Every structure is written in structure tokens, then in C-alpha cells.
Amino acid sequence: MTEVRICKGTGCISSGAEKIANEFENLGIEVKQSGCHGLCSKGPIAIVDGVFYGDLKVKDVKLIVEDHIKNGKPVDKLLWDHYTKFEEIPFYKKQTRLILRNCGLIDPENIDEYINKDGYKGLRETLTIKPSDVIDSITRSGLRGLGGAGFPTGLKWKIGSEQKSNIKYVIVNADEGDPGAFMDRAILEGDPHSVIEGLIMGGYAIGATQGLIYVRQEYPLAIKRIKKAIDDAKERGFLGSNILDTDFCFEIEIHEGAGAFVCGEETAMIQSITGERGTPQLKPPYPAVKGLSSKPTIINNVKTWSAVSWIMLHGWEEFFKIGNENCHGTAIFSLTGKIKYSGLIEVPMGMTLREIIFDIGGGMEKGKFKAVQTGGPSGGTIPFDMLDTPVGFESMAKIGSIMGSGGMVVIDDSSCIIDFAKFFIDFCVDESCGKCIPCREGTFQLAKLLDQIITGKANEDTLKLLEELSFAIKNTALCGLGTTAPNPVLSTLKYYRTEYIEHLHGICKAGVCKGMYTIQINQDLCNQCGICQRGCPEEGAITGDRKTSFLIINDLCTECNACRLACPKQCIEVVQ
Amino acid sequence: MEFEGINFKDQSLISVLNQIHAKYNYIPEEMMFDLSDRLKISLSKIYGVITFYTGFKLEKPGKHIIRVCTGTACYVNHSEVILEIMRDEFGIEEGKTTEDGKLSVDRVACIGACALAPVMELDGQMVGKLTKKKVMRVLREVFEDD
Ligand code: FES
Ligand code: FES
Numbered sequence: 173m174t175e176v177r178i179c180k181g182t183g184c185i186s187s188g189a190e191k192i193a194n195e196f197e198n199l200g201i202e203v204k205q206s207g208c209h210g211l212c213s214k215g216p217i218a219i220v221d222g223v224f225y226g227d228l229k230v231k232d233v234k235l236i237v238e239d240h241i242k243n244g245k246p247v248d249k250l251l252w253d254h255y256t257k258f259e260e261i262p263f264y265k266k267q268t269r270l271i272l273r274n275c276g277l278i279d280p281e282n283i284d285e286y287i288n289k290d291g292y293k294g295l296r297e298t299l300t301i302k303p304s305d306v307i308d309s310i311t312r313s314g315l316r317g318l319g320g321a322g323f324p325t326g327l328k329w330k331i332g333s334e335q336k337s338n339i340k341y342v343i344v345n346a347d348e349g350d351p352g353a354f355m356d357r358a359i360l361e362g363d364p365h366s367v368i369e370g371l372i373m374g375g376y377a378i379g380a381t382q383g384l385i386y387v388r389q390e391y392p393l394a395i396k397r398i399k400k401a402i403d404d405a406k407e408r409g410f411l412g413s414n415i416l417d418t419d420f421c422f423e424i425e426i427h428e429g430a431g432a433f434v435c436g437e438e439t440a441m442i443q444s445i446t447g448e449r450g451t452p453q454l455k456p457p458y459p460a461v462k463g464l465s466s467k468p469t470i471i472n473n474v475k476t477w478s479a480v481s482w483i484m485l486h487g488w489e490e491f492f493k494i495g496n497e498n499c500h501g502t503a504i505f506s507l508t509g510k511i512k513y514s515g516l517i518e519v520p521m522g523m524t525l526r527e528i529i530f531d532i533g534g535g536m537e538k539g540k541f542k543a544v545q546t547g548g549p550s551g552g553t554i555p556f557d558m559l560d561t562p563v564g565f566e567s568m569a570k571i572g573s574i575m576g577s578g579g580m581v582v583i584d585d586s587s588c589i590i591d592f593a594k595f596f597i598d599f600c601v602d603e604s605c606g607k608c609i610p611c612r613e614g615t616f617q618l619a620k621l622l623d624q625i626i627t628g629k630a631n632e633d634t635l636k637l638l639e640e641l642s643f644a645i646k647n648t649a650l651c652g653l654g655t656t657a658p659n660p661v662l663s664t665l666k667y668y669r670t671e672y673i674e675h676l677h678g679i680c681k682a683g684v685c686k687g688m689y690t691i692q693i694n695q696d697l698c699n700q701c702g703i704c705q706r707g708c709p710e711e712g713a714i715t716g717d718r719k720t721s722f723l724i725i726n727d728l729c730t731e732c733n734a735c736r737l738a739c740p741k742q743c744i745e746v747v748q
Numbered sequence: 749m750e751f752e753g754i755n756f757k758d759q760s761l762i763s764v765l766n767q768i769h770a771k772y773n774y775i776p777e778e779m780m781f782d783l784s785d786r787l788k789i790s791l792s793k794i795y796g797v798i799t800f801y802t803g804f805k806l807e808k809p810g811k812h813i814i815r816v817c818t819g820t821a822c823y824v825n826h827s828e829v830i831l832e833i834m835r836d837e838f839g840i841e842e843g844k845t846t847e848d849g850k851l852s853v854d855r856v857a858c859i860g861a862c863a864l865a866p867v868m869e870l871d872g873q874m875v876g877k878l879t880k881k882k883v884m885r886v887l888r889e890v891f892e893d894d
Contacts, residue, residue, distance in 0.1 A: 183861050186874035212863035351857035352820025358860075389766055389803050390859055392872070428766050431803035433857070447760030449800040506862055508821035514863035548820065581820045595823050599857060605800070709836070737829060737880075 174241045177219045179276060180205040181361055182354075182393055183212030188230075192216045195233040201241060207362020207397075209276030210516035211263055214252070219276075224258035225250050263513050266532050268494060270502050271318075271478045272518045275362035280397050283404040286365040292410050294485030298373050299418045306377040307333060310480065313488035314500030318475035321652070322499075322565035322575060325476055331460040332378040335468035340380035342371055343445075343464070343471040346387040346394070347429050347436045350548030351599060353506040353579035356474040358516050360387065360394035363478070364401035368424065370477035372411065373484050375422045378470055383424040386441055389431065398426060433549075433603035436577075437651050438463075438471045440605065451607045452651035473577065475504055495521030499564040503575065505546075509582035510537050519563070526559040529582055538742065539584025543668070547576025549596045549603075550656030552663030553589065572663040574656070588684035589668040590675055594622040596660040600653070611654030614645040618661060625675050626685045635672055639665060683736070683746030690726045690747055691736065697743035698722065707738035751782070761789060761797055765804060773813065774805040802856075810845040810852040812890050814870050819858030821865040830866060831855065833883050838891075851890055 178184075178193045196203045196218075209217055214226030220236060223246045232250055239245045246256050255261045269275075278285040286292070298306055311326025332340065344367060348356040359367065371383045387395055402424050405411040413421040427445050434440045435450040438459050444450035445464060463469025472480075479501060483491045491501050499521035505528065508514045512534030519528060525544060529535065543553045552573030554561070561567055568575050583592060600615045621638045624630040642658035642665075649655045665672060674681065680688035693704070698721065705714040705722060713729045716722035724735070724744075736744045754767045764783070768775055775798055784791045798804040816834075818827045834840045834853055845852040861867045864876025870886055 182874060183864055183876065186861060186864065186867070186876045212861065215864075348858070348860065350820075351818075352822075352862055353858070354860035354862050390856070427760075428763060429803075430762055430766060430801035431856075432801050444762060445760065447762050447797070449797055506821075508862040508865060509824045514821070514865070516863070545820070579820065581824055583824055587824060592824075595820070602857075733829075737826065 174201075174221050175204065175219075176201055176241070177204045177206050177277075177279075179207070179209050179215060179217040179219075181208030181212065181215075181276075181358060183208060184215035184217055185393075187212075187215035189216040191230050192218060192228050192233060195230050196237070199234065199237045201237055205279050205281070206276050207278075207280045208358040208516060210272065210358070210518075211513060212516070213514045219258060220246075222258060223256050224252060224261060226252055263515070263517075263532055263534070266523075266527065267518050268502050268520045269518045270482045270491070270494075271359065271366075271475050271504060272516070273363070273482065274366060275358060275516075278363065280362055280364055281400055283365060283401070283408060286363070290485055291365055292369055292405075292408075294481055295369050295372055295410060296416055298484050299376060299416055299420060303333065303377045303379065306373060306484070309488045310377070310483060313483045313491040314495075315476065315479055315483060315491065316499070316565065318473050318479065318504065318577070325472060325480070328460055328470060328472075329374065329378050331458070332380075332468045332470045335461060337468050339382070339465070339467045340378055341464045341467060341469040342374045342378065342380045342383045343441070343469060344371055344383070344385040344387075344474055344477055345436065345438075345441060345471050346385060346391075346474045347441060348388060348577065350506075350577050350579040351433070352508060352548060352581050353577060355504045355506050355516055355578050357391050357394055359474050359478055360391070361397055364394075364398045365405065366478040366481050367474055368398075368401055368405055369410070370480035370484075371424065372415070372422050373480055374470060374472070374477065376420055378468070380468075380470070381421050381423065383422060384427055384445065384464075385424060386427045386429060386435075386445060389428040395426065395428065402426075432605070433599070434605045434651070434653050437653060440651070441471065442469065449605070451605045452653070454650070475578075496562065496564065498522075498566055503563050503578065505563075505578045505580040507533050507580050507582070509544075509580075510539055510584040510586075511535070511582045512537050521564050522562040524560050524562050525554065528563070528580070529559065533582070536582070536584055539586050542583050542585050542587060543589065543592075545573075545581045545583065545592070545660070546579065547574035547656075547659070548579040549599050550574055550652065550659055551576045551579070552659050553592070553667065554663070555667045558667075572659070572666055574659070586682055586684075588626070588680050588682040589664050589671050590622060590626050591682075591684050593660045593664045594619060594626065597622060597657070600657040604654070604657075608648075608650035608654060610645045610649040611651075611657060614641060614649070614654075615657050617641060618645070618658065622661070625672065626680075626688075628675070628678050628685075628687060630676055632676065635665070635676075679748055681746065681748065683733075686731050689731075691729070691731075691744050692724055692726075692747055693722055694743040694745050695721055697741055699741060701740065703738050703740060704735035704744065707734045709734060751779075751786075756786070761787065761794065762801070765794075765798065769804055773809050774807060776808075777806070807845070810850050812851045812871055812893075814851065814853045814868055814886075814890075815856045815859065816842070816853065816868040817857070817859050817861075817866065818855045819862065819865075821862035822858075822867060825865040827866040829880075830868060830878055830883055833880055834887065837884065838887055851887075
């Protein structure tokens with residue numbers, strides 16, 4: 173029996189997955205659904221007996237049914253580079269998928285499919301060993317917090333387990349902070365049980381009977397699927413009282429966030445759960461000692477919890493083996509930006525950035541590589557010659573960035589690095605909770621200084637001030653959001669100083685900052701289609717007609733960039 | 749304005765607000781007063797919480813709501829142009845509602861579909877890989893509908 177599985181992740185749904193599924197059903201083929209495969213840019217996606225079909229149109233379905241399903245011949249023209257097995261596609265081939273093990277392969281709303289993949293088997297075994305042995309396994313596996321900080325998970329649990337208290341909490345942090353990353357969403361939508369199973373194990377290990385999942389209200393589909401998963405797990409006796417006929421009892425509740433970046437910080441999240449404004453609190457005491465309702469509370473990220481259930485099923489040795497000597501296991505990135513194949517990927521720790529961007533991501537979409545930014549607003553910008561850096565907590569910190577929660581955005585030469593840094597600072601200005609002055613006022617001033625640079629009102633002193641202020645914020649802000657907020661500025665100042673200096677002289681080579689560049693049409697590339705002229709809102713700014721050639725009259729041009737975005741051949745160039 | 753269907757039992761302020769928001773798409777002012785009485789929480793605190801989280805709005809939104817993503821992946825793919833199109837072609841400002849109450853446009857930082865950047869959301873439906881054409885089409889549909 174042919175298995176047709178259609179991705180019903182958020183990305184593919186928006187690309188029309190429902191229509192594809194309906195068409196299959198109209199043609200009498202039963203379809204199964206799955207969560208995100210990671211390659212959302214190729215959606216809608218259907219996997220037919222292990223064969224990958226992407227970018228599907230409704231009319232393609234008939235062909236697949238006729239040729240592939242009825243006659244057993246994969247439809248070559250719909251395949252990606254003739255690959256029949258999806259594991260062989262370069263995007264997937266170099267990945268090691270532990271945390272994403274089931275994402276895209278099972279129906280997230282069907283607990284039996286999870287169980288068939290050895291789901292909850294690890295839990296059964298875990299409940300037969302001593303809690304301290306569970307902590308021991310996690311410690312030995314080398315698992316570290318995948319939410320960004322990289323704190324050893326086993327150690328955190330140990331601290332939690334040593335607290336004398338009859339009430340303890342374990343929490344899933346699903347408040348994806350990074351504005352350009354979607355791994356938590358994909359995991360919760362694609363394989364919610366793996367997270368729930370991990371959480372139950374964690375509860376058992378530290379002696380908690382109550383678990384919480386803190387999730388962004390922006391993710392309605394994720395919330396719906398977790399709710400269903402919790403209900404199903406309860407029905408099967410994996411949750412509730414006397415789990416699997418042991419003495420262990422455990423319940424899970426969902427808490428919806430209301431949109432605040434800072435709530436990814438543990439103490440801020442606890443505030444938010446209790447209905448307060450999400451402002452971070454002074455540490456110590458750490459939540460593991462005194463957290464929610466002043467009780468010991470262990471908070472880990474979605475990815476970490478899912479890794480826990482993998483480790484307890486396969487053994488810590490297996491996890492420890494993957495990666496390099498400093499970091500074990502895998503890292504998940506949401507690879508986006510000006511890259512050919514954007515998506516969600518999982519690679520062993522220690523893989524180089526170059527491999528990730530050029531082998532898995534397929535390299536640049538069209539422009540020239542300029543930088544890769546990791547770690548979101550708390551991270552740094554990495555230039556081309558540093559791409560051989562292996563991914564890992566220490567190695568990335570050494571070059572002025574962070575692993576972070578997994579955002580990885582590639583930009584090309586059409587992005588201005590200062591504008592890019594300002595984007596992150598503006599984000600922090602918006603999201604600063606306002607509690608401490610360095611972050612509240614400091615980021616605001618940073619944004620002002622950057623503004624002076626991109627509007628041509630800056631000089632050498634501005635750069636000095638920028639640097640001084642960045643260090644001041646770094647050293648004095650209260651929480652992680654504040655202390656890392658200047659990273660985008662510091663890392664770009666370090667690696668792209670020439671670009672800053674060019675701006676001081678009124679030059680923006682990327683063609684982003686108004687008044688710092690002019691554009692012209694490269695006549696060799698132009699095929700006189702005239703689209704630029706039609707797109708131009710200024711009367712007379714682009715002269716010429718389709719019979720002769722087109723010309724931009726720079727005096728009339730308002731640098732709105734409408735023509736550059738409209739040109740199908742990318743022949744409008746920035747000149748100084 | 750009714751609290752009908754809102755679950756208060758063992759709920760924190762935020763989840764009550766979330767429920768109200770889900771029902772009305774904003775938090776009506778008079779409800780803040782009632783809420784304060786009911787939950788025995790001061791009005792200033794309720795107001796403080798509402799304004800702290802970007803998910804809560806105090807003004808009644810239009811019939812349709814568009815949320816344009818300006819997260820990193822979308823920003824790199826020129827999401828600002830989308831807001832520009834709305835402004836230049838339709839005269840809709842971000843953060844505002846059109847006079848006829850038909851449409852509100854907001855910006856959000858990432859809706860978790862970064863691989864399809866630039867993206868926006870129309871009444872909860874994601875629209876990805878936006879081009880000028882797509883944006884124009886969506887907006888026209890919104891204005892034609894009544
Ligand atoms: S949603 Fe289908 S691949 Fe991501
Ligand atoms: S950055 Fe726009 S959806 Fe993530």
C-alpha cells in the first residue's frame with residue numbers, strides 16, 4: 173500500500189498543502205499528514221513512499237497518482253534533481269536528526285504513530301530506574317541547554333533534585349525569542365510527544381509532579397497540537413496519576429505567552445506565568461532553587477526536552493558520541509535569509525558554518541555572500557573568512573557571536589551591515605522591559621548613534637562612542653537580553669569596520685542608506701523589458717523606451733528602490 | 749461586552765486577558781474596570797500588563813487584521829517594502845485601522861514561517877513568499893469583501 177504523507181506544517185499549509193491533500197483524496201488516494209520537514213521553502217511537500225515531491229501544484233497530483241502510485245514510476249520531472257530517496261537530497265544528507273527525528277515522518281496528531289517509532293518506550297524504562305540514575309545519564313550525555321546559554325542540563329537537574337520541597341516544577345520554554353527562527357514551532361507542531369515525554373522524564377528525575385509548557389500565543393497550531401498530545405498521552409496512561417502503574421504522578425498545563433521577547437529569560441517567564449509583567453529578577457537565587465511560587469523550578473527549551481527523550485531511549489553513550497570534544501549531540505538551526513534552501517536543519521555539533529551554508533543550504537540565492545548572523549538579537553555577525561568555525565557554544569562565543577537558540581540568517585551584498593545592526597538594536601529598544609537603565613536607555617542611544625551613521629551625520633568620534641557605550645551596556649545590564657544586546661554592534665564594528673568608515677564618508681556600497689549611493693542600469697545585462705520604468709513612481713526618473721535603451725536620471729530619482737526590486741534581471745546596479 | 753465563555757478558575761491575569769483578546773481582538777476599556785473588580789487586581793496593574801505585552805491591543809481593530817512580519821528573515825527579504833506598498837498604494841499606515849473600519853495593519857516580529865519570508869498574516873492565515881502582486885491581490889480582496 174502506497175503511503176502518501178503530506179506536510180501540514182504552518183509553512184506548507186500557507187503554500188496550499190490542504191488543496192494538494194484534497195486533490196489526492198478526490199482521486200481516491202488516502203493521505204496521511206505530518207509536521208514540518210524543515211524544507212518549508214519547497215512547500216507544499218508530499219512524500220510518496222519515501223520519494224520527495226516539493227513545490228507541488230494541484231495539477232501535479234494527477235500525474236503522481238497515475239505514474240507513481242498506479243504504475244510505480246516516480247514522476248521524474250517533479251523530483252528534485254532526480255533524487256528518488258529524500259534522505260539523499262543534499263539538504264537532508266548532511267543532517268543528523270535526533271531532535272527532529274520524527275518531524276515530517278509521523279502524524280503529530282496521532283499518538284500511535286509516535287508509539288510506533290519507539291515513543292514512550294524510553295519513558296517505560298526510565299520509570300524503572302532511580303531518579304538519580306536518570307540525572308546521571310543526562311549528565312554523562314553531555315547535553316547542554318539548547319535555548320542559548322549552554323548550561324549543562326544534568327547539573328541544572330541535579331541542583332533541582334537536591335532541593336527539599338514537596339512541590340517542584342518542570343517547564344518547557346517554548347517562547348521562541350529570536351525573531352527569525354522557528355524551530356520551537358516546528359518541533360511542537362511536528363512532534364509534540366517527544367517534548368512531552370522528555371518533560372515527564374524530567375519531572376520524574378527531579379521529583380516534580382507538575383509540568384508547564386510556556387508557548388507563544390502567536391503559534392495557534394502548535395498550541396492545538398500540544399493540547400491534543402496531552403489529552404492522548406493521558407488517555408494512554410503516560411500522564412496523570414500512577415503513570416504506567418508506578419507511583420509516579422504527573423500533570424502538564426499550558427501557559428500562553430502574550431508576546432514579549434524578554435519572557436524567554438527564565439525569571440521573566442516565571443513572572444509572566446504568574447500573571448505579572450515579564451520583568452527579569454535578580455539572580456541568584458536561580459529558578460532551580462527558588463522559581464515559580466518560590467519552589468524549585470527547572471526550565472529547559474523545547475529542543476532540550478526533546479533531546480532528553482532521545483537520550484533516555486538510546487542511551488547517553490549514543491548522544492555523547494556525536495559532536496566534538498567540547499560539545500556533544502546536535503544543534504538545530506533555522507537557516508534563512510538570502511540562501512537557496514531555507515529551512516530547519518539539525519547538524520552534529522562541530523560542523524562548520526561553511527558546510528551548513530553551502531552544502532546544506534545550497535549557497536547563495538543570487539547575490540554575493542556578505543555575512544551570516546547567528547543567535548538573533550543577542551548574537552553576532554560572522555564574515556566569510558570565519559566560516560570554517562565549527563558550531564558549538566565556546567567556538568562561536570570566541571568569534572563574538574553565540575549559538576543562541578538557533579537563528580542563522582545569511583545576508584548578501586544587498587544588505588548594509590550598519591542598517592542590519594540597527595535592525596537588531598531597534599528590536600531590543602522595542603523589547604527592553606525597561607527595568608534596568610543600561611538596557612532601556614543604552615540601547616536607545618545606540619540606535620541614535622547608528623542612525624547618525626546611516627544618515628551621514630557621524631564622524632570618527634561617533635564610532636568611539638558607539639564602542640564605549642556598547643561595552644558599558646554589556647557590563648552593567650541586569651539580564652541576558654541587555655548584556656548581549658550590543659553584540660550585533662560590536663561584532664559588525666569588529667569585522668566590518670571599513671563599511672562603517674565608508675559611511676562616515678557618505679558611501680553605502682550596498683545601496684541601502686539614502687543619499688549615499690546612486691544607481692544605474694547595466695546596459696549589458698538589460699533586455700529592455702521596461703518593467704523598471706513602469707515600476708517607477710517618479711515621473712521622468714527613468715527615460716527611454718523599449719526600442720532604444722533605458723536610463724535612470726539620478727537627479728529625479730528618490731532612491732525608493734522600486735525599480736531595483738522590480739527588475740527581473742537584477743541589472744540595476746549601485747555605483748558610487 | 750460580556751465575560752461569557754471566559755474561564756476565570758485558577759487562571760492568571762494573562763490567560764484571562766488572552767481569552768478576552770481571542771474573543772474581541774482587543775481589550776475593551778470597560779472590561780478592564782470589571783476585570784479589576786472581579787479579580788481584585790488594581791486597574792493600574794491590569795493596564796500595566798496589557799501595555800507590556802505586544803499581543804494585547806487597547807483599540808478596536810478593523811474587520812480584517814493584517815500582520816506584517818518584520819522579523820530578521822523577513823527584514824532581510826525587504827519586508828519594509830510591504831508596509832510601503834500598503835501606505836503608498838492604499839494609504840494604510842501600520843498600527844492603524846482604516847476609517848471604514850475594514851482593515852488594521854500591524855507589524856510583528858516573526859510568525860515562525862521564516863523560510864517563506866517575507867510573510868504576513870491575514871486574519872490568522874499565513875501568506876508567504878510575498879511579492880508586490882500578491883500583496884496587492886490580498887488587499888484588493890479585503891476591500892472588495894463586505
Ligand atoms: S511546513 Fe512543510 S516543510 Fe516546513
Ligand atoms: S522572520 Fe518573518 S516569519 Fe520569521
